[in-house]
Amino acid sequence: MSETYDLLFRNVRIIDGTGAVERIGDVGVFGNRISAVGNLSSSRGTREIEGRGLVLAPGFIDVHTHDDALALDGNPMEPKLTQGVTTVVVGNCGISLAPLKPGIPLLPPLNIIGGSDEYRFPTFRSYVKALEEKPPALNVAPMVGHSTLRVAVMDRLDRAATSSEITQMEELLQEALDSGAIGFSTGLYYPPAREAPPEEVLTLLKRLALSGAIYTTHMRNEDDFLEDSLRESFDTAGAADVPLVISHHKCMGKNNHGLSMQTLKMFDEVRKKQLVGLDAYPYTAGSSALLPEMVEQCERVLITWSEPHPECNGRDLAEVAQEWDTTINDAIEHLLPAGAVYFHMAEEDVQRIISYPHTMIGSDGIPRGARPHPRLWGTFPRVLGRYARDLKLMSLENAVHKMTGLAAETFRLEDRGYVAEGKFADMVLFDPEMIDDTATYETPEMRANGIHMVVVNGTVLLEEGFILDHSPGKVLKRTSH
Numbered sequence: 001m002s003e004t005y006d007l008l009f010r011n012v013r014i015i016d017g018t019g020a021v022e023r024i025g026d027v028g029v030f031g032n033r034i035s036a037v038g039n040l041s042s043s044r045g046t047r048e049i050e051g052r053g054l055v056l057a058p059g060f061i062d063v064h065t066h067d068d069a070l071a072l073d074g075n076p077m078e079p080k081l082t083q084g085v086t087t088v089v090v091g092n093c094g095i096s097l098a099p100l101k102p103g104i105p106l107l108p109p110l111n112i113i114g115g116s117d118e119y120r121f122p123t124f125r126s127y128v129k130a131l132e133e134k135p136p137a138l139n140v141a142p143m144v145g146h147s148t149l150r151v152a153v154m155d156r157l158d159r160a161a162t163s164s165e166i167t168q169m170e171e172l173l174q175e176a177l178d179s180g181a182i183g184f185s186t187g188l189y190y191p192p193a194r195e196a197p198p199e200e201v202l203t204l205l206k207r208l209a210l211s212g213a214i215y216t217t218h219m220r221n222e223d224d225f226l227e228d229s230l231r232e233s234f235d236t237a238g239a240a241d242v243p244l245v246i247s248h249h250k251c252m253g254k255n256n257h258g259l260s261m262q263t264l265k266m267f268d269e270v271r272k273k274q275l276v277g278l279d280a281y282p283y284t285a286g287s288s289a290l291l292p293e294m295v296e297q298c299e300r301v302l303i304t305w306s307e308p309h310p311e312c313n314g315r316d317l318a319e320v321a322q323e324w325d326t327t328i329n330d331a332i333e334h335l336l337p338a339g340a341v342y343f344h345m346a347e348e349d350v351q352r353i354i355s356y357p358h359t360m361i362g363s364d365g366i367p368r369g370a371r372p373h374p375r376l377w378g379t380f381p382r383v384l385g386r387y388a389r390d391l392k393l394m395s396l397e398n399a400v401h402k403m404t405g406l407a408a409e410t411f412r413l414e415d416r417g418y419v420a421e422g423k424f425a426d427m428v429l430f431d432p433e434m435i436d437d438t439a440t441y442e443t444p445e446m447r448a449n450g451i452h453m454v455v456v457n458g459t460v461l462l463e464e465g466f467i468l469d470h471s472p473g474k475v476l477k478r479t480s481h
């Protein structure tokens with residue numbers, strides 16, 4: 001049957017997001033959906049693209065981002081778009097821009113997603129509305145953060161919430177869920193939530209159970225008490241009967257290098273009885289707000305941004321302290337508020353975690369400061385180029401599955417994550433021989449190699465290096481179960 005599609009990809013190597021072996025075929029797009037996959041040689045396209053040995057895959061889903069503010073005001077989201085990302089999940093690590101009344105002083109790490117000007121959404125609905133009024137370049141799946149809720153309702157954060165404060169948080173959480181939040185995140189490691197006991201989290205999680213939303217956590221500890229924290233997360237989510245995602249799974253600090261042998265076995269065990277997933281990024285350094293307790297676990301710390309001392313952006317913390325003739329802690333005091341890159345993982349653990357079949361890919365990129373962690377610009381091409389193609393830790397098909405189908409299933413993003421008839425036309429055309437990250441710690445704001453075209457909801461948004469002036473992104477709201 002002869003059809004005319006808006007976009008027709010001919011003779012492309014289709015990697016469909018399921019993990020299945022690639023196959024050569026044609027893909028036709030009509031409107032915002034993929035309308036046919038197979039042999040379409042008798043059909044035409046208003047726009048036709050020849051495969052030339054390139055791979056057509058589902059657009060990558062960045063399941064762990066801090067793009068809450070970046071997505072606003074129709075920003076082209078260049079660091080993500082140029083990697084082939086078509087959807088970002090925001091509201092991670094307990095921090096979301098909403099709901100928070102303007103004018104509340106921002107504690108770290110709330111300041112990693114934006115300054116006080118960006119925190120202007122007293123309700124979750126008002127944040128969703130702002131995204132819908134000036135649509136984002138990429139799709140945005142929003143979660144609501146526990147630390148944001150705590151900041152919104154508590155006068156002091158160095159204690160457990162009282163029952164009336166928990167009730168207020170439950171109301172705000174419910175408002176977020178009713179406005180389409182796909183999940184709830186905690187950041188129990190960070191000062192705003194450190195004193196929250198598991199019971200506080202559990203009460204809030206019980207709200208999720210009724211809605212079908214998921215729970216993601218930056219755990220209480222990722223170094224010397226890593227296994228305890230995994231158990232706490234499994235138990236809390238299990239007691240509330242909600243699906244869990246352990247964010248940016250890692251083994252931090254020299255004492256704990258190699259521990260992923262044990263932790264991944266813990267995932268194998270717990271997955272027999274409850275829904276538990278995990279994500280990771282392909283680097284041995286992390287990044288967050290500059291915090292003295294994080295510096296202790298590190299071999300090296302780089303300053304990504306400092307409000308009072310922007311001249312220190314990109315510099316080594318130890319060098320700055322030496323130059324100022326002061327202690328590390330004293331230098332930190334002077335640099336705050338600030339952000340940092342922390343070198344504290346072993347490559348062996350990163351490789352083991354990335355190649356674990358159930359691990360999704362999340363950049364954890366922080367779009368703030370002149371010298372961000374290179375993961376903001378390089379995560380997805382680095383997994384495909386370095387870890388799949390060069391180190392052969394997994395097949396290209398499995399690497400793509402981690403960043404597409406698996407992510408869409410886990411985060412319950414309906415009709416996303418696959419190249420298949422009827423799915424939304426979020427796609428990336430890339431060269432599997434050329435794909436690679438180029439962003440480094442020294443020059444982090446560099447586009448990846450090998451990405452030829454990115455399509456979001458049927459609209460071509462990136463083509464041969466050019467970003468086109470469209471905002472086809474949608475807010476991916478939770479659909480009730």
Ligand SMILES: [Zn+2]
Nearest residue numbers: 093218247248
């Ligand atoms: Zn985190």
